[in-house]
Amino acid sequence: AKQTGGDRSMIFTQSIQEQIERRKLIQQSLLQAVEDQEFELYYQPKIGGLSRRVCGYEALVRWNHPTLGMLSPVEFIPIAEESGAILPLGDWIFENACRYAKSLNDIGLIDLPVAINVSAIQLSDPSWLDRLMLTIDKVQLPPHLIELELTESQLLTDIENSTDIINYIRSRGIKVALDDFGTGYSSLSYLRNLPLDTLKIDRSFVSHLQEDQENYDLAIIKAVTTLAKQLGMALVAEGVEQATQERILRDIGCDQLQGYLYSKPIPAEEFLELCLKGLIH
Numbered sequence: 001a002k003q004t005g006g007d008r009s010m011i012f013t014q015s016i017q018e019q020i021e022r023r024k025l026i027q028q029s030l031l032q033a034v035e036d037q038e039f040e041l042y043y044q045p046k047i048g049g050l051s052r053r054v055c056g057y058e059a060l061v062r063w064n065h066p067t068l069g070m071l072s073p074v075e076f077i078p079i080a081e082e083s084g085a086i087l088p089l090g091d092w093i094f095e096n097a098c099r100y101a102k103s104l105n106d107i108g109l110i111d112l113p114v115a116i117n118v119s120a121i122q123l124s125d126p127s128w129l130d131r132l133m134l135t136i137d138k139v140q141l142p143p144h145l146i147e148l149e150l151t152e153s154q155l156l157t158d159i160e161n162s163t164d165i166i167n168y169i170r171s172r173g174i175k176v177a178l179d180d181f182g183t184g185y186s187s188l189s190y191l192r193n194l195p196l197d198t199l200k201i202d203r204s205f206v207s208h209l210q211e212d213q214e215n216y217d218l219a220i221i222k223a224v225t226t227l228a229k230q231l232g233m234a235l236v237a238e239g240v241e242q243a244t245q246e247r248i249l250r251d252i253g254c255d256q257l258q259g260y261l262y263s264k265p266i267p268a269e270e271f272l273e274l275c276l277k278g279l280i281h
């Protein structure tokens with residue numbers, strides 16, 4: 001699993017016993033925390049490669065834990081997946097992201113789709129799709145303003161089921177993106193059969209991008225851009241931190257850029273201000 005620098009040092013400085021206790025505490029307080037609304041969605045803009053404006057944004061969950069402080073999804077999402085708490089938590093995330101997108105749309109920030117991360121556990125829950133559709137009806141968000149981000153590994157565990165679900169989701173006008181592309185172990189051939197709207201190339205390919213050196217990452221991103229175009233999919237690069245990376249990605253023809261260069265994930269009000277100030281939209 002990916003770890004941030006902070007998480008890593010946390011793991012080195014805590015004893016095994018402390019880690020187990022922390023994990024137990026997180027697991028035990030997850031369900032109640034959904035009820036108590038201790039979670040918060042942060043939003044990170046996606047920038048158009050050509051337009052250089054905000055063309056969408058991703059919802060990223062945070063947990064304001066009463067005793068442990070602000071928790072990263074890198075720490076609690078895997079625990080939520082193991083315990084099944086990801087189902088109610090995922091429902092909360094989906095509904096709140098939809099409500100936020102609806103509110104932006106209603107004040108005239110139109111045509112900005114919200115990208116929402118979906119866990120494999122949600123995909124394999126037989127009633128998840130029904131709840132999803134009910135929520136969209138309730139919130140009255142135009143479905144084309146929703147993009148679900150799924151990862152390779154979760155799609156490939158049951159490719160037939162995944163294909164059915166994706167087909168259904170897209171038939172309702174919702175978009176589907178493949179997240180962390182390039183980090184899985186699978187061959188490229190399955191891509192042909194998965195009806196996707198967007199490929200998100202993993203940030204590990206973006207982070208070493210440099211112009212004037214022998215650079216495999218550059219070759220890979222070029223190839224993936226061509227592949228996405230051929231398959232009729234949009235390409236998003238995540239983890240864009242430096243102007244050099246931005247320039248290369250734009251030159252290659254990458255459709256959308258996301259990363260700290262533009263903005264970290266920020267709280268809802270702050271993201272709204274960012275859009276309203278016209279700084280990036």
Ligand code: C2E
Pocket residue numbers: 044059060061072073074077093116117118119149179180203238239240241258259260261265
């Ligand atoms: P992800 O979906 O691949 O999200 C991208 C992660 O990269 C986010 O970390 C984001 O803050 C971070 N990031 C964005 N730009 C940059 C950059 O320029 N440089 C670097 N170094 N990092 C950047 P975050 O928010 O900690 O989320 C981590 C992971 O937790 C996500 O990876 C996703 O797998 C999971 N996650 C987050 N929110 C949700 C959610 O609502 N539902 C589910 N199921 N998983 C979530």
Ligand code: CA
Pocket residue numbers: 058117149179
């Ligand atoms: Ca994502």
Ligand code: CA
Pocket residue numbers: 179180200202203238
């Ligand atoms: Ca990703």
Ligand code: CA
Pocket residue numbers: 179180
């Ligand atoms: Ca990820």
